[in-house]
Amino acid sequence: MDIPVIDLSPYLSVAVEANGDGDVATMSTELVELCREVSRLLRETGALLVKDPRCTVEDNDQFLDMMEKYFERPKEFKLLQERPNLHYQVGVTPEGVEVPRSLVDEEMQEKLKAMPKKSQPTLPSGPDTKWRYLWRVGPRPSNTRFQELYLEPVIPDGFPEWKDTMDSWGYKMISAIEVVAEMAAIGFGLPKDAFTSLMKQGPHLVAPTGSDLARHGQEGTVFAGYHYDLNFLTIHGRSRFPGLNIWLRNGQKVEVKVPVGCLLVQTGKQIEWLTAEDCLAGMHEVVVTSRTINEIKLASEQNRSLWRVSSTLFAHIASDAVLKPLGHFAESPLASKYPPICGGEFVEQELGIKFRGNKGGS
Template sequence: MVQDGVSGVIPVVDVSEHVFERISGDDVTHHVSDRVVETCAREIARAFEEYGAVVVRDERVSEQENDAFVRLLQRYFVQPREIKMQDVRREISYQRGTTPDHVERARDHADTAKRLGQQHQPTQARSRADPKWRVMWSLADASSATTASSTTQNVVPLAFEKDWVETMNGWGKKLLTTLNNVCSLLAIGLGLEPDVFEKLLRGGEHLLAPTGSDLGAPDVVEGTVLAAFHYDMNFMTIHGRSSHGGLFVWTRGGERVAAHVPRGCVLLQAGAQIEMLTAGRVLRGFHEVVVTPTALHQTHRATNEASRWRVSSTVFAHVRSDVLLTPLIDEDTTTAHSQRACSSSKLHQPSSSSCSSSSQWRRTPQLARDQIRDELQAIALANHD
């Protein structure tokens, strides 16, 4: 039976609006001290180191806006397939518009799953195409674009021309603002300059990327995998509250944890790029999305067909495409944390020689654009050239 949760809780860090103002330079009256900022920063860094994720309570997060966003996407996804297919842009690797169901395919992580305890196994370790749909909406600043895709036009569905752009940009950019603020606190907590991550993210190909899954479909049952065991290829992902839950994440120690996002909060999870930039001090977060008993009960009580769709509220933040993915931390610190990563992580187990030399993260540096290309090819979204 699929559980709605297991032991273990992702830390919730309550970050006041004044802390966010302080780190962004807007707190001219100094409502909070450096000590308060440093305490928040340490808590966020510890959560990312141990869980690869953190839940942040942000007074600026509007539940009304999140709910309006989810309802808009439910109305979109409930449309007939042939209408949604008009919004597909396969020729640009689905990085704009709609990705149909059974297209995204996670990498095969069966070997990784073997290292996990029996009670913490992914629901599905072998790779199969996910049954979810997705919409990709660029939040990138065209004025600082570093790739042609950054200036590629977004797709506005014909039936939603009235409120689509305002809703997508409004909610997406609010999530992105919170993510940037959290990145500043994370940098402080890791002993780096506060703006080190923000500078790398400036001009990145950030994507509002909600998923849609029809939980009322006849083949959907308890335990149906909507997004198979995987990690995100980008720098960091931020989630508002989804409509039906079902997200599970794995801690550094290999424990499977239900990711509950309380009202007024957001969930942030580490991607592959931050692992490379921190030399494994923060590891990419593995996760899956599964249909739970609670989600099915909610679906059975749905008053209309649209509200049976599970919609996520997701933004993928990327570093700029011309960023070289190499550790930002000095060599001695890099080596120490690489050894810690080897010894404490059941999800990331390089060879013993890699542990001693920290070469796991000191391989030939790769440009972010090349890393993303390789990842898109690996999950069947881009063709091999």
């Protein structure tokens, strides 16, 4: 299945005004239909390919170049940025630490076994073999019950461009997500700021992963086991190596191909909460496939890095904002499954970590 690419330019070029009921007053019919297409794709596929003129191929390449250089550094160097006492919520997370839900959730495992063979994920045999780096981006609230969700970032020595590159890519990704969030809200029949108003000062994370294809480049190796993201929306630039599989709402497994210059947006658990399951958190995995093997061979011939880097940003609902079904979604028969909860408390529940009152941080 080819997921269509949504060009954000028409929306960016129009000043949108919405009244209190969420009816769009100044948009053309074509633009309203484009917004409805955004919401339809998020609902039916859990994924969206977008083109944002503010986010260039050069931006993505600059970010990937820096992260390849970082992940190629010796393990001993990278562990200097490890913060296990803060539950890895900033700095580097080594390979072998993150445990995918599909490895420990027996109920999920039974559901996966019941899937048709061609739709089943590759079940991991242990923790993820990827590294990850977490970098908070965006303004922080001056007053919050969840200070530990807004920890100061960790900067590795020898990377003078680190902060500027991380922040630049992060702000560009947030800007793209905000447009998608507005378009989706309009498409769902909500006020255009229904989602973005809840995102203000959220604990957004630039969260690139690094997977060593020189060591773990065998077909079938699982870098990120079958899982969903707990945040609102996730966005990535194009990786230099394929391997991402997603599952559509109908259960179909799809290998994602992100065109050059495009961004991939995926639904997280928080948008599922806000829409009372009209949008489901998108399930996905990252696995070495035959296409990955082919790209490894090509990269080796061209003397390019054999680290598979994702240029990922997790966009969150603000920690002190209340997660609950919005607007007409509150009337859904499924709304009772999604009771009101603070964004920070929701993150605590999902991670199994308590932040408030914990001097050890997040």
